Amino acid sequence: MVAPKQMGEKSNSEKVREAVSLFLRAGYHLDRDAFNFLCTLSRTKDPTEFLIVALRRLKSRGENPPFIGKVALEEIAKEVFPQAEEIRSTAELHMPMSSLHTGKTQKFQSHVKDVDADVKVIEDPTDQIRSTGSIEEYREYFRDRFKKIQRLLRQRMDSRNATSIKDTFRAPRRSRIKFICMVTERRESTHGVSLATEDLETGTTVFIPRNAPLELLAKTKAILPDQVVCVSAIKGRGNLLIVEDIQFPDIPQREPRRAKEAVSAALISDLHVGSREFMKEEFNRFLLWLNGKFGDKKLKEAASLVKYVIIAGDIVDGVGIYPNQIDDLTIQDISKQYRAASEFIEQIPDYMELIIIPGNHDASRKALPQPRLPKEYAELLCESRSVLSLGNPATIKIHGVELLLYHGRSLDDVLATAADMDFHSPERALRLMLKCRHLAPTYGQRTLIAPSNRDFLVIDRVPDIFHTGHVHVMKFGTYRGTIMINSGAWQKQTNFQRNLGLKPTPGIIPIVNLQTHAVLPIDFNA
Template identity: 35%
Template sequence: MAGNMKAAVEMVLNSGFQLSPDAFEYLASRHDPDRLVEAALKTIKGAGSAPLVLDRSYFESIESASKTVVPHDCGHISAPRPISSPDPVIGAESERPMKSITSSRALTSGLPSSRNGQNVKPPPDSKPFEEDGIRLISGLERITIKGKASDFRDYFRDRLASLSSILRSRADVSGATTASHVPEGLKWHKVKFIGMVNSKKEFRDGTVVVELEDEDGLVKVTFRGDDAIKKKAARLLVDEVVCVLGATRNGSSVIAEDVIWPDIPYKSRSIPPSPDHAYAVLTSDVHIGSKTFLRDDFERFLGWLRGETDEPRLNEIASRTKYLVIAGDLVDGVGIYPNQEEELDVADLYDQYKIAAEYLSTLPDRIKIIIIPGNHDACRPTLPTPPIYSDYAAPLYSMRNVLMLGDPSFVNLSGQTFLLTHGRSLDDVIPFLPDCNFREPQRAMVELLKSRHIAPIYGEKTPLAPEPKDRLVIDPVPDIFHAGHVHVEGIAEYRGVLVVNSGTWQSQTKYQLSAGIVPKPSIVPVVDLATTKAYELNFT
């Protein structure tokens, strides 16, 4: 490989992208592939969205656009501008006629595509949606990170400061100091201090030893004694922030007597005397494009939302449905895991999103659709995750009743505040939480509320982006906490917060079979927004 070509490939890989085979051949035929790649990466940065795989047509368009040269004696090529179309706006639009959905491969016509240079830009704010009862709190942030060691240091400092502030708002944490200020040299001195769990060791006799740290120091804490304190010690997760009450054993060790988590306060609800029973339908993990996508069940579900059932009560709920919330993995994606292509019915990522848009376009425009990314979607792989790349999901961005948000998002729908996340961190926390399992993911979601953090553990399966501010801290406290990812539907209520894991539209995969995970597909939670009471509808 020539030196310039090697440098070009390294730039692409180091920037987190991949080259398609035809793009590799095209770059190899260019005189200066490294400069062409550099120009392409600058354009991606300016556009605010990026494809996962750069193909030949992308570099051809970059080279074509860069042929506008300033006066010949300067030798400078002007940078190409990102291509974009007007921002989508939710508004009144006549309902589209019902289309026959028989073959997934027949659904890819008549929808916009970004392959021919068309790129639909996501909305810059939520103002166009406010008239529909949607008030966006967060979810459209696109923060560039460098990933330096100092970025991770600042990220965890912000996490410690944010969760310490939440802890200090509790009456039982009043007067707490920090880990580095625990007095040294005093034996059996009562202490109360806040710190981040740096490490945790469990012993056969039930003793647990953790290290709590702050910016300036570290304290070793030992949990032993009755079952109550041992149970709390077993619940501790690495990298979460807690307050410990205990007594000093020696200069740098504490015997714990209690642990206090940030937790959420109790929420009281007042039901209006004449509530307007509007509904939000919560779902996730559709996995369009997979051979195990349950097409018939999903089409039955869409038919219900159109009011096509024989049940008057179900049709009434459908007629009062204002929102459809999809918590990630709308499509199955491409290249997510080894040999995935063998399990795909639609092996083209663009076509997967076209099919998704075709399905959703059959719904009445009065139903506003909110979509966040999952780990199978075309998006940045780290949390927080900006909205799905508009390059791939252009047909969705072109729909006036669709709002594309990031993970996590806080959004208020008709007066109820939703926290939306795909739920990737459930893979990390469930194995470490007592009394939690993949059959009841809502239990682990409750524990995340107690920790006041969406992904408390760093360094496991869920990659975290070291942004300056930890946007995974759960603040404000939601009315409804919605996630998916585990493919098992479940509902719980904790301190007045409705907790929902919305299951899947995919039957058991080979991976799930090998891991012993049994999905609960085609079950849809429906929430009455006047009362936050949840119903489960089964479309199998």
């Protein structure tokens, strides 16, 4: 395994090599005279910062020649270094912020370089996935889901004494009863809402009148098929059950765990390397920022605290994910996509820990839960640096702070079917998942879930940070002490998203301070 580049002083030749590599990834080539000019420039100026400026100028002029000559670089140098003045920082030219540092570049010093990494894997499904697709496995899957969430409900004071559906049949008329059930169907009429429910033994139907309290009607509206809840009802004639209240398993209100050290994590997802819409220029800015070479004083201070980079899936765009995808790819071989991704990943400083899980575009099985990336693809990423590769979903602890990592494939289903949801506010869906204590509450929609004797998608532990991706919209919020983050993307709007009317917010990255739990969104767009 090859170690990544160090953050210390580099020779001029190393600086030039890095700069040329950046230029090549942007799709430009230097001729011999231009290369010699860059070598001369590197004696007094940072060649990487200069070429970023040059890329910006060339792009703004609409120029895209196969080779960049010395004359073109000299003209840009005269514009950038009038009368041999100091070059401005790349942040001044690219960061869409109102106040930026304009003095000489300060030497970057990481505050966490010597801090020992502290990562504990709490849950990784990779080595526990067993599935043959038998009918019995489907039964066991739903039994396990029901039992796990039933146990969570019984931890609540208002659901502790809940009985079974069978007990409701024996209850006298007008008695108040509670029972835990799975909602299998919802039917609305002019009189109210009927919910078909079942438990491990039998089933029944409950009724919510149209004139029920607004709070109860709101809860009823939020219920998804296959969700496990506790129903409080009054027994009517025969087996009629009139609902008085519905309790979700929900997470408790609590004080979140915090790191003792001042360390931060950069939460990213959905790079989609290999796509025509991959934002390589913006991602390069992110990498420069991690290395302390991009941004004003405040942003470099934030970079100095980053100890962890976590990628929540879709590292590459994949092949054959959707019809005619081949037309949207610049790299049409998935192994080469991972090879290209490794060239970016290797630039993450070696003192930072990189943690990855797969998404639905990655080279892993599509059904949830997903195992970690197969060895032949993971090794392409690990050739350049150490990588902790986990399955999807996964739970980890970093400096005592617990993170639930999930790519977010089921967000499509929740956002499309739940009430008062839309793709521009994914944090609402994350809140509903926490209330349901399940990452994919409804079975059998767009999200593939493999039958198994265990449901890995139950949220049985309460996370301090809930990190997802998939929908390409960066949003975050807090619910009962848990920070919910959907980390956006590094892919511009695709034709598919345009047809759906979805406007992604790529290139905006949330940085979480694990000690204070402050979230700092940084925009790396020009």
